[in-house]
Amino acid sequence: MTETILSRNLRRLFTCGSAAGLVLCAPPLLAQTSPPALQPPPTPAAAPMQRVEITGSSIRRLATETSLPITTIRASDFAKQGLATAQEVLNAIPMNQSSEGSTAAVGSGTGGRATADLRGLGGDKTLVLLNGRRLANHPYFADSVDLNIIPVAALERVEVLRDGASAIYGTDAIGGVINFITKRSVEGAALVVEAYEPYAQGGGHEQRLNLSGGWGDLERDGLSMWGVIDWHQQSALRATDRSFSSTGIRPERGMFEVSGTTFPANFFSDNGVTGNPYAPACQPPDSVALPGEPLCAFDYTRFVDNIPKTRQFSAMARLNKKFGAHTAGLEFVHGRSTNEAQVAPPPLSGIGVTMTGDSPFYPGNGIVPAFPGLSGEPLDIAWRPLETGRRNNFDSSITDRLLASLEGTLAGWDYNTAISYSLGKAKSIFNGGYVIDQRIIDGVAAGILNPFGPQNAQGADYLRNSILSGEYLHARIHSAAVDARASRELMTLPGGPLGFAIGAEFRRDRAKYFVNRELASQASSSGSADAQDQSGARSIWALFSEVNVPIIKDLELNVAARYDHYSDVGGSFNPKVALRWQPTPQLLLRGSFNKGFRAPTLFDLYGPQTTTNSSDTYDDPVLCPNGVPAPGANPNIACGQQQFVRGGGNPDLSPERSRTYSAGIVVEPIKNLTFSLDYWNIRLKDQISELAEQTLFSEIAP
Structure with missing residues (x-):
């Protein structure tokens, strides 16, 4: 479904509200590019430039000093392009392939999750962070974050690291890292109402309501608090509503x-x-x-939904308080998604x-x-009894995360520590058509x-x-974590300050999958007729370190390493080496090598058989x-x-491994015009995946 200029303008209808009431936005503009990758070294100014933490590194530094290939999308760009959800924001990035889950195949309930997928390697190899920390993965498959829980109105920017980063973040960061960064302060209130009408007739209509507000400026008042509520729904689009999928x-x-x-x-x-x-x-x-x-x-294709009927509700609130050189934060995220998908009547x-x-x-x-x-x-x-109607699966999921953090400067070290608890719940319901x-x-x-x-x-x-009706599958995933990291400049070399960081993390994950045997066993067409209850738990601890060495002026070496130990699948050591050389203000050369890994999820190990x-x-x-x-x-x-x-879990799985080589060149011939060319070579070993059915049947000799 292609969005035209006209439909995009309609999508933006009645947006950009304020506390005084709704106003009509100007037509959306073209997306702005992220800040130029090439910048000359910062010159002294009256106000010192603030050092920040960049996605893919634990060392605080000036943003212009990074050697990593990072794409930044700012909140102002979201509004200009009429992007209503986190999935739509990521779809604006060429190297990403976000997707909305549905129950297109029987027994593959997804809870309506939306996932990110950098370079087509799979959503399980793209790590999604919120303010630099993990969110709970969706209970079904447990291999990726549901993007629906992230309210766009709460964001200040999105940073996309287009390189492997297991040396910093551990598992899942093989294809890259997407870090959603929220605002630190919000003052006033805003109400946004949006509607989207597809150009073609029939199905796929969207509506969105967003309310946000806050009080206090953290730097000025030493205290800030804000909250966001976001509601979004989309009507179903049947295969027969579009000619390309009608048969x-x-x-x-x-x-x-x-x-x-x-x-x-x-x-x-x-x-x-x-x-x-x-x-x-x-x-x-x-x-x-x-x-x-x-x-x-x-012709079963005629009975499938191209887009399921979905609803998403997300809420986020944050309280920040400064204590001299220290800032304490308390953050709560809640998300709920529902997905109602239909397929052909039951095959008997x-x-x-x-x-x-x-x-x-x-x-x-x-x-x-x-x-x-x-x-x-x-x-x-x-036989297919058409009179029972299409099989209707109603999936829903709920995700909550509570996080308390403390950051600041102590004895010359920039530190950041947090403790968090996340809970994800999902269920699947027979909602019609199953017999x-x-x-x-x-x-x-x-x-x-x-x-x-x-x-x-x-x-x-x-x-x-x-007719069967009722809940036949329920899943829960719990994650409790504590982490701490610190960085500082150890010494000054001829090329500049030597940066050093060290950190540790501990996490405890538990997953349970409950099957209503009395209900599911009565319908072979459910896919879960012989599924059984499953559960699993693990403990993970990790140590990591990073050093940034300015060899000479404009030549920088970055080395990082991390060791993760999983109580069920063992340990993994992953190093990374990156080099950045800027011989002139208009030219930058960069390259990297890193090892990565993805541990099998608890669903990979213990998911019910279908x-x-x-x-x-x-x-x-x-x-x-x-x-x-x-x-x-x-x-x-x-x-x-x-x-x-x-399909289903396999307790004998071991982690998959990766090696990534990259090289790039960035040219800035004039101010505000940047060209870049990057090459990646990603090699996977012991990959955790299901063989495509086409492969299975093509390899079987009669």
């Missing part, structure tokens, strides 16, 4: 993504006859004739749905047309349900009483080699169909 049958593109579990139902008899009593008429456009076969095929095949010859709906018994070759043999049924397998099996066997046509009054009532359908269709290599059903095999299940995919 999985696109002959001009060689696409025929269909399922043999359809309505009217296909069957397979004990004597080897397979067919559909209504083929080739079937029931278009949902079911179409299967070329060359007396069967129907189901391979679970024992059998019709006997005495059923009134048996082909040729008077209601359903006869089919050649049938003489009363039992039929194995492959009780055994009741369907019994209803077809008893002649109550008609899988080949509309239900009579008795069958319709039976189906209504076969059985879902593949996204594409395949031939079973054993039951349907080369597209030909083996003797006695049911082609409605084995040939050209969605196959079962097994």
Whole structure:
């Protein structure tokens, strides 16, 4: 869905409010670039430049001295571009691929999380920080932060480190680091209302309400407090609302993504006859004739949501208090996301749905047309009951973090320490369309349900009483952490001051996954029919250090190293070396080498086992080699169909490793015009991931 200039202006309608009331914003401007990467060394001025901590380093320094490839997006740019969420802010960065999660595949509930993904390496290899510290990962998968919990109105800027940083931050920082930095002081109040109307008709409408306010200036008053409340919702966009996704049958593109579990139902008899009593008429456009076969095929793409119905609520509050050279802070973050996604009605095949010859709906018994070759043999049924509606998954997640921090200067050291506690909760609910397998099996066997046509009054009532509803999966993840770091200039070398930093961190993580066995076990189409409760815990401690050496004027060497120890998967040592050379004010050369790692998450280790359908269709290599059903095999299940995919935690996983090499050049021919070219080579070893289903099926020999 492409956002035009007109739709973007509409999106900005009724924004930029104030305490006195709403005002209309000017049309959005082009995004401003981050400050030029090249700057001559700062010259003495009346007011000394403040040293700050830059993302990717623990040494406080002047921002212009950094050797790291950092992109900075400021809050003023958010407003100019009409960016309403943290995900949209990151989508403005070319090297990032943010995505909004949905339940597009059965059993893959996401709670509607939105994730960041630098360079397409995966959201699990991009570390997301808030004010330089970790947030709790989303309970499902536990491999990334849900961007929905970060209110954009609270931000002062976003810093994106486009380089590995495990030597500073530990796990997950293989692809880079995204640091959301909030304002320190807010005075007054503001109300923002936004609406977004897609240019194309149907679905995807957005609304947003934001309220922020605060009191006090930290530098002037020694005290500041502020808070932000943000609410955002987006309506569902069905696949059929857009022509490019309205069908999985696109002959001009060689696409025929269909399922043999359809309505009217296909069957397979004990004597080897397979067919559909209504083929080739079937029931278009949902079911179409299967070329060359007396069967129907189901166009399941038509029933999927491109964008699920989502709602996000986030709130953040911060209190800062200065005590001489020290500043204490208390920060609370709360986020809640809901995601309502729909997929095709439940596929009922391979679970024992059998019709006997005495059923009134048996082909040729008077209601359903006869089919050649049938003489009363039992039929194995492959059926989707359209009358139950699309399967509707309602996912929700809640994240809370409370953090107390203290920073300042003590005995010549710049220090920063904090203690925090985070809690993430998520749940998945059957919200319609899921049916009780055994009741369907019994209803077809008893002649109550008609899988080949509309239900009579008795069958319709039976189906209504076969619907499952309720919470079937619940997850919790707890994280308690304490960290401390300090830096100072140890000495002055001919090229400048030698900077040094040291720090330590301790974290305790716990995760629990609860499966409602009574509910989930009744629906094979849920993906969680055989899932079990799981739990796990770990302790992590880390030590890290960094030194910044000005070898000569304009030539700087930065060396960092960190050791992390996990109570369940062992330790990892990761160094980093970076070099920055600025021979002239208009030219900068930089390069780096670093090692990184990603420890398996608690979900990677202990996540409940699921059985879902593949996204594409395949031939079973054993039951349907080369597209030909083996003797006695049911082609409605084995040939050209969605196959079962097994997933879940693996307690034998070990950390994945990385090596990253980078080199870059930055040129600033004139003031405020900067060109940069960077090269990265990232090598992964022992990568933790699921093999693509296409790879699995292509590697299996018949």
